[in-house]
Amino acid sequence: MELLSQHLSQAFLKPGTRVIMLRHAESVCNLAGTLAGWTDSKLSDYGKRQANLLYQGLHPFYSQFKGIYSSDLKRCIDTTLFATLYSYPFRIDERLRECYFGDHEGEHFDTMPELQATVNSPTYQAPNGESWVMVKNRAVKFFKEKLAEDGVYLCVSHGGLICTLTIPLGHTDAVSNASIVGIELKNGVPEKVEFSWTCPEILTR
Secondary structure, three states, X not given: OHHHHHHHHHHHHOOOEEEEEEEOOOEHHHHHOEOOOOOOOOEOHHHHHHHHHHHHHHHHHHHHXXXXXXOOOHHHHHHHHHHOOOOOOOEEOHHHOOOOOHHHOXXXXXXXXXXXXXXXXXXXXXXXXXXXXXXXXXXXXHHHHHOOOOEXXXXXXXXXXXXXXXXXXXXXXXXXXXXXXXXXXXXXXEEEEEEEEOOOOOOOO
């Protein structure tokens, strides 16, 4: 948690606008290996512990955030509630949702081994669902509308959405559950990945 605190301390010292993108903690669908998308999935027991762990690194900064936002899906709302110990107000916005995977929603990676490579393609278009370009566009629209003032914002969202923002900036690593990426914004558009932080493994599940 010390490294996360260092990253956040530096972010608050810089001028301009920054968004701290936090991927939700492990959900039941993550644990099962299914593609959730817009399907509501509660946190696993391990995910609840991950979210509680986040409080240790984030709580010194909650009063400094210009705003705290969450996807409207349960796994993000619950991550925010656990990570704030129900003590800090936040706003919900559906534009922070994961990609709508259409006909692929609920599919299991073990039964469709080719699905992971298909979904991970930058040109992916979900059958009867969204493309990654659509996901990024709605995220940027949200940034321009809600994150217009200078400051540091915390947004609790999803792995796919976060990757649509970071991969074009050269940060190609996946974002694991309960992990964070700090992004500099220019007029609402992601300009630079300033740091990434991976949630440490908790020894017991």
